[in-house]
Amino acid sequence: ETGVTQTPRHLVMGMTNKKSLKCEQHLGHNAMYWYKQSAKKPLELMFVYNFKEQTENNSVPSRFSPECPNSSHLFLHLHTLQPEDSALYLCASSQETLAGGLRETQYFGPGTRLLVL
Amino acid sequence: LAKTTQPISMDSYEGQEVNITCSHNNIATNDYITWYQQFPSQGPRFIIQGYKTKVTNEVASLFIPADRKSSTLSLPRVSLSDTAVYYCLVGSTGRRALTFGSGTRLQVQP
Numbered sequence: 001e002t003g004v005t006q007t008p009r010h011l012v013m014g015m016t017n018k019k020s021l022k023c024e025q026h027l028g029h030n031a032m033y034w035y036k037q038s039a040k041k042p043l044e045l046m047f048v049y050n051f052k053e054q055t056e057n058n059s060v061p062s063r064f065s066p067e068c069p070n071s072s073h074l075f076l077h078l079h080t081l082q083p084e085d086s087a088l089y090l091c092a093s094s095q096e097t098l099a100g101g102l103r104e105t106q107y108f109g110p111g112t113r114l115l116v117l
Numbered sequence: 118l119a120k121t122t123q124p125i126s127m128d129s130y131e132g133q134e135v136n137i138t139c140s141h142n143n144i145a146t147n148d149y150i151t152w153y154q155q156f157p158s159q160g161p162r163f164i165i166q167g168y169k170t171k172v173t174n175e176v177a178s179l180f181i182p183a184d185r186k187s188s189t190l191s192l193p194r195v196s197l198s199d200t201a202v203y204y205c206l207v208g209s210t211g212r213r214a215l216t217f218g219s220g221t222r223l224q225v226q227p
Contacts, residue, residue, distance in 0.1 A: 004160075035217075042217045042220065045216070092160065106163070108162065109160050110158075111160055
């Protein structure tokens with residue numbers, strides 16, 4: 001049990017659908033991340049939230065819209081996706097400090113396997 | 118961010134020691150070295166982290182030479198369940214997320 005849960009675990013959607021992925025961390029962390037992992041490719045960082053504020057957006061298309069209502073929850077809203085968006089979407093969390101220091105471990109959820117038809 | 122280079126794949130047998138080396142020639146002074154393990158269709162799992170010399174925990178050891186331009190993850194007596202992709206990451210402090218490379222796919226056979 002990693003302390004990071006993701007729902008749904010599997011999702012099939014058409015290109016005109018709107019859906020949302022949910023992530024919840026039970027670790028008391030203050031930073032949360034969305035990653036995308038396509039088949040046989042490295043993990044790609046999509047978004048980073050520190051202290052509920054988005055601090056990084058790695059040139060992600062606008063059809064992906066993140067939302068972080070509090071430090072424990074992270075959403076990824078999906079609309080008008082393309083088949084090439086089919087991938088494993090992973091959420092992670094960590095405890096970041098403003099003063100710096102040893103990089104904290106990122107804890108990952110089990111992921112949502114998304115298939116866009 | 119420091120770029121890392123790892124072998125694409127490795128094969129081993131149960132009970133053997135496996136050493137996976139990662140190169141990170143442009144590692145910065147403040148960077149730490151972290152290794153993650155990922156099973157298919159699961160999120161990566163933290164294995165070990167270090168800055169210099171040697172770090173050991175219940176799962177693995179991490180060897181880092183004095184110049185810190187490379188690191189070696191050592192898995193003692195691997196089993197079939199150690200079959201996974203292993204990622205070497207280099208990152209520093211601050212509000213920056215880590216960058217995952219292609220990783221090393223370890224296949225352990227009976």
